[in-house]
Amino acid sequence: MMGKRLTVRDLLDARGKHQFAMLRVETLDEAEAAERAGVELLSVPPAMIMDRRFREVAPTAFAFPGDNFYEIGDTADFLRWAFPLFKNGADGFYCSGSLATVRAMADHGLPVCGHVGLIPSKATWTGGFKAVGKTLETAQLVYRQCKALEEAGAFAVEIEVVPHSITDAIAEKTGLFLISMGAGPGGHAQYLFTDDVLGQTKGRVPRHAKVYADFAAEHARLQEMRVRAMTAFASDVHKGHYPAPQYMVDSDPEVVAEFRDWLDSQD
Structure with a gap:
């Protein structure tokens, strides 16, 4: 799937046909390595989008800048935050804000990715840092959140630490592009943090994270x-x-x- 910069339409059309790789990168060196390695989707700090060097090192990556809703603010703040990033080459936007915010961004033609399941900034509502969707009630919650985001105009959603069988079932009932972080292969992209992949995480490594190198020792x-x-x-x-x-x-x-x-x- 590499060779050209992907579009939202490309991602939606590839659902069920191609598994995309996605990483959270924090530095230009990591972004360059991901591009060279064939990782198609990148979550990036917003400041990286504003750095012209990013597109020099990662010209084909579909880039999602994102920040926690409490760092950005209300709907008007999200729009002010997103427009300059879109102008400078952002492909999609993480939004953990309200449905009204998702709807406003989508109404302006901004490609929005929501977040369901274990949402770290909102984990108090689901009982802390643990899987969401292991009971009928919480599985229904995840599905309803997906449908609400889809109806608000989101094109994608990160589905985090949800039982893989629940993800499989939801994928059959939604037109969203599902980005799986610890939610199984039913997602259309598999998402990990570069710190985990490189073995440089300080403290506990999440169960879903596979470590491929030992940068901590290095x-x-x-x-x-x-x-x-x-x-x-x-x-x-x-x-x-x-x-x-x-x-x-x-x-x-x-x-x-x-x-x-x-x-x-x-x-």
């Missing part, structure tokens, strides 16, 4: 290398070994002598 190794190099530098300075002649420049002796004579004349 960071620790590099830190020890930093300490050794800095220790050697400090030792050289303290013992007078640095700077040695090969690290210095000098003037001709005649120039130095003339300069010293001139300095003496300034007394």
